[in-house]
Amino acid sequence: MSRIALIAGQGALAPAVAACLDDPLVFTLQGFAPEGMDATPFRLERLIPFLDELHAQGVTRVIFAGAIRRPRLDPDLFDPRTAQLVPRILSALQSGDDAALRTVLDIFEENDLTICSISEIAPDLIPGEGVLTGAPSDADRRDVDRAARILAQTGPLDLGQGAVVTQGLCLALETLPGTAAMLDFAARHADLRPNPGGARGILYKAPKPGQDRRIDLPTLGPDSVDQAAAAGLAGIAWAAGGVILLDRAEALRRAQAAGLFLWAAAPATGDPD
Known part of the structure; x- marks a missing residue:
């Protein structure tokens, strides 16, 4: 058998x-x-x-x-x-x-x-395109697009699968220490936002371009929501169909409690700005 x-x-x-x-x-x-x-x-x-x-x-x-x-x-x-x-x-x-x-x-x-x-x-672990909760603003959507383009360019260098972007600027990029370390760095440097009263920033995750998707897909979960909230971000977005979301119900509950959006966005084209 x-x-x-x-x-x-x-x-x-x-x-x-x-x-x-x-x-x-x-x-x-x-x-x-x-x-x-x-x-x-x-x-x-x-x-x-x-x-x-x-x-x-x-x-x-x-x-x-x-x-x-x-x-x-x-x-x-x-x-x-x-x-x-x-x-x-x-x-x-x-x-x-x-x-x-x-x-x-x-x-x-x-x-x-x-x-x-x-x-x-386990296809249910990988959300399809759509906003799961919350409402990303136009500024948030621009930050998501910027983060997606950044990862499309850094992916071939075999860096991480995540980035934090605020007001069009890359505040943090995931490297070997992982997502939690990146978000901790972003939390400690939140005062670098050009406009303190402007967009708070987003976490974005996506597979590396050309990555074999049978292994090592980016993963998010309830802890990611807590860490993004602690960093003062407005929400979390990721490439739809290419990122694992663990314990979806609990992640949604925590995002709603913290006022964060969760968005499975259309994958980026990787075209330059």
Whole structure:
């Protein structure tokens, strides 16, 4: 019988995806186990034996969900077959997150495992186009457009998937520390708005241009709403069909309580200003 394996990372996404699956086998990269989930750990240094184990358990499909940072590799732990992949793995790790993820997907597929996307397994987690709550002003919409254009240009540099824009100016750009760190930075520098009484600014998230959307989609949730509110922003927008919204009901409740809008906007074209 064909089974699906969930490769679970940290955060709330893996449990949300597991809830949409019928009796999945759950595994996690050593050191990145999701809190509150039973998951069998594996090491990247023994990747090929791990893939053999998936086949032995009847797995034909794999889905990745959750946050994983680059692991530290122990040369003494590589088995002979995985050791043959070391130059390829190290080259990918040195080339950026996108290259590393593509290499991992390629290795799984070369070993006859199909990679499933969140949109295939849990489509309700990815909102379609529309304003979910609140009402973005014309100034907010201009800031969203500006943020989308910024990410369309920085995406090929393998930076983050989020930006904070206020009154047409980029206040913060997501990098390796992540969205929460970006919003904390924005909160501490809110006084940089040119017009203190003008538009408060927005958070915008989108996949990188050309990103393989089967893995590492941007994610938002109730905590993102709290952090955006703490930063004094007017709302949150994202590329419709390309961003995961966790616990939608609670995110909407918190946004309404804080007076923030939530908007799944039409994806940007990436055209220059």
